[in-house]
Amino acid sequence: TGLITLDDGYANTGSCQSAITFIDGEAGILRYRGIPIEDLAERSSFVETAQLLIFGRLPNEAQRSEFRTLLTENAALHRDMRKHFDGFPVTAHPMAILSAMVNAIQTHEVRDEEATDRQHFKQAAAGLMAKTRTIAAASYKSHIGQPIAYPRYDLNYAENFLHMMFSVPYRDYEATPEVAHALNMFLVLHADHEQNCSTSTVRMVASSGANMFASVSAGVNALWGPLHGGANMGVIEMLDEIRTTGIKPQDYINRVKDKKSGVKLMGFGHRVYRNFDPRARILKDAADKLLDAMHITDPLLDIAREVEQAALADDYFASRRLYPNVDFYSGIILRAIGIPVDMFTVMFAIGRTPGWIAHFREVSENPAQRIYRPRQVYTGAQLSEWQPRSER
Numbered sequence: 398t399g400l401i402t403l404d405d406g407y408a409n410t411g412s413c414q415s416a417i418t419f420i421d422g423e424a425g426i427l428r429y430r431g432i433p434i435e436d437l438a439e440r441s442s443f444v445e446t447a448q449l450l451i452f453g454r455l456p457n458e459a460q461r462s463e464f465r466t467l468l469t470e471n472a473a474l475h476r477d478m479r480k481h482f483d484g485f486p487v488t489a490h491p492m493a494i495l496s497a498m499v500n501a502i503q504t505h506e507v508r509d510e511e512a513t514d515r516q517h518f519k520q521a522a523a524g525l526m527a528k529t530r531t532i533a534a535a536s537y538k539s540h541i542g543q544p545i546a547y548p549r550y551d552l553n554y555a556e557n558f559l560h561m562m563f564s565v566p567y568r569d570y571e572a573t574p575e576v577a578h579a580l581n582m583f584l585v586l587h588a589d590h591e592q593n594c595s596t597s598t599v600r601m602v603a604s605s606g607a608n609m610f611a612s613v614s615a616g617v618n619a620l621w622g623p624l625h626g627g628a629n630m631g632v633i634e635m636l637d638e639i640r641t642t643g644i645k646p647q648d649y650i651n652r653v654k655d656k657k658s659g660v661k662l663m664g665f666g667h668r669v670y671r672n673f674d675p676r677a678r679i680l681k682d683a684a685d686k687l688l689d690a691m692h693i694t695d696p697l698l699d700i701a702r703e704v705e706q707a708a709l710a711d712d713y714f715a716s717r718r719l720y721p722n723v724d725f726y727s728g729i730i731l732r733a734i735g736i737p738v739d740m741f742t743v744m745f746a747i748g749r750t751p752g753w754i755a756h757f758r759e760v761s762e763n764p765a766q767r768i769y770r771p772r773q774v775y776t777g778a779q780l781s782e783w784q785p786r787s788e789r
């Protein structure tokens with residue numbers, strides 16, 4: 398017992414020690430294993446970034462090639478998993494499908510009770526990364542009634558995802574280098590972000606000794622919420638609403654400022670970043686470049702710029718130190734690539750999977766790990782009398 402200190406939403410509680418990702422929210426700094434996000438976004442593939450997060454350093458050629466082989470060999474889902482896909486209604490949200498399927502992987506794969514994912518960690522980690530991609534593409538294909546496409550050995554992770562999404566029988570989709578680069582960058586920028594809601598959830602579940610698939614499946618559900626990963630869908634829905642209703646960005650901002658409206662400016666604000674989100678800066682620039690390279694314009698990009706400008710000039714946002722976050726411009730890129738809006742949060746989940754795996758590993762390989770078990774400040778009745786049903 399003793400006095401419990403309340404820290405609402407854990408805003409100032411260090412819940413763990415971690416050597417994976419560093420954030421300085423005041424300075425807008427984000428580093429994976431010490432390497433600045435700007436360098437990784439421009440120069441690293443998603444898979445080598447995943448290896449950096451999970452295993453602690455950038456891979457050499459042999460390590461890269463070993464992991465790449467593991468990804469390819471473990472990409473296919475057990476054929477019985479098809480039955481799970483068939484069970485979902487066509488209206489099922491892709492995040493519900495993803496979390497259920499990630500959890501189901503374990504039931505199909507690990508037949509030998511001794512062979513836990515903790516003992517065969519590298520293979521399980523590669524398998525989970527490859528299979529989240531397969532599940533996402535397969536659920537899209539089954540939704541639109543097309544046969545699934547298998548990954549190709551000659552393509553990298555991002556290219557393979559696009560191939561599995563958009564290839565049709567007898568016609569393989571070939572991503573342009575600009576599109577492949579933009580998607581790779583999107584995935585790298587989402588790969589980890591220390592103790593965000595979903596990652597803390599993964600660690601929480603892992604701390605009880607649960608397996609990696611169960612832990613990551615819980616993370617997918619945490620990410621789904623509109624205040625977390627669901628915000629990337631929310632941004633596009635908001636921009637589209639502004640476009641279709643013709644409401645002026647400033648009037649929309651005024652609606653947000655009126656707390657009674659219950660409307661938040663999606664893609665704005667962050668618990669840790671107080672001056673800018675470095676990921677948003679990179680993505681804004683990347684969205685511009687991608688649309689240029691594809692020779693397309695998107696009216697939503699212009700609206701996004703206007704909304705951003707109006708918000709930044711407004712005292713409500715300035716005084717609360719609210720700036721665009723990673724979700725503000727990412728949807729423009731996903732839209733240009735052709736990803737349907739209801740899959741945006743799934744894209745975030747595919748990107749975040751290496752981070753979840755790295756944090757699972759940090760928890761599960763720590764012999765001194767205690768179970769996560771926060772306390773509370775109790776606000777209920779002290780002592781109540783039990784009443785017979787007839788008197789209630």
Ligand code: CMC
Pocket residue numbers: 406593623624625626627628653660661662663664665666667668669717719722723724
């Ligand atoms: N629009 C309007 N007001 C906001 C917003 C927003 N987007 N974000 C924060 N505020 C206000 C909030 O109402 C509060 O005002 P007051 O002090 O008058 O009560 C003040 O700013 C402080 O906000 P908070 O809710 O205490 O901040 P938090 O650290 O608890 O929440 C957040 C952080 C990201 C959940 C929040 O900023 C938010 O809801 N943003 C919109 C959803 C969003 O874009 N989420 C994505 C986050 S980044 C990546 C990810 O995790 O997916």
